[in-house]
Amino acid sequence: MTEKTPMKSIFDAKLASPSRLADGVSDAIAAALFDGRISPGEPLPPEGVIAREFGVSKPIAREALRQLTAAGLIFTQQGKVARAKALSGEPMERIYGYAVRSSLKRLQEANEMRRVIEAGIARLAAERRAPEGLKAMKQGLEDMHTSLRDPSGFTEADILFHLGLAMATGNAMIRVQMEGMRSVQREVSELFSRRANRTDADWRATIERHRSIYDAIMAGDTDLAEDRIRAHFDAADIASLEVADKLAGGEA
Structure with a gap:
């Protein structure tokens, strides 16, 4: 041209x-x-x-x-x-990545942001249940089972599950937002990998929390989907505090 x-x-x-x-x-x-x-x-x-x-x-x-x-x-x-370019969360992912790597405080704030956002996403996903998203969530669960004790593989499976959660809403802007938060998920997972005492039971409990979210969404139960994702974040917050206590300096 x-x-x-x-x-x-x-x-x-x-x-x-x-x-x-x-x-x-x-x-x-x-x-x-x-x-x-x-x-x-x-x-x-x-x-x-x-x-x-x-x-x-x-x-x-x-x-x-x-x-x-x-x-x-x-x-x-x-x-x-x-x-x-295809619409994606790549620009936000870079920004969030810079932020969460800058300090523990920013990481905690980003995780708090995820809790607020994903509670609403879970409700909408349970209401709409877009097939493409449900398929991605199911694949994420399967990948978690095959990635036990493999932090890198488990992280990618976790990211796929939460992306599927967003896709299940049928809302392209929500999908983009979840793509943007991938860097937050990766940073949290890296911190978790520092937990030398993480047992097989810990890994499997994480999978079961995700499965309970998936089951609630498949059932179309909006209240239960929100309750279960909040419970998931409560458990993740406890683990985050365990890691944070071991990090030197307690930076802000």
Whole structure:
């Protein structure tokens, strides 16, 4: 595609505020990405075409594309047009990862955030029970059984289970949020792996807590699903305190 190629407009090119032109351009392109006018992997129009369509300069169009790249909505390569990316929680995952690795306090806050968010997710998952999510949760449980005493494998199984929980809601934005929290799950799991006294019974108790969540969701019991995920986090908090007590410094 060249800058002279005629094409049908795929953007709403009316900018509301001329004082924030780059923001207006990036908002309009993002809207086209979110509502499916531009599919994942599809090329965006060249920079010059975007500039002409919005009636802005090339530097403004370039800044808008930089904003979208930083947000993880498009990817660019030198000398090539930008392409749309599939919606994912990758940008949030990086931010949460930086935060939870910065201090024990941030990690505890992130885990508290998960408790609040996932309680609501469990209720909606039990109400909707989207098949794709239920399948992922079941696979996560199976992978946990085959990953006993393997912290890395168990962590990935745990992440898959909770992603399945989000997918069971049928809500794409909830799925993205759960993807963003993967770095929190990984950091908590790494702390747990420091517990030299973790027994087979501990591992199996973790699996059973997840199974009880799955069973409640399969039964469509919203109250029970929320109760069981809160119980899961209560148990995880106790384990977290055991680990935290052994960490030197007690940083904030």
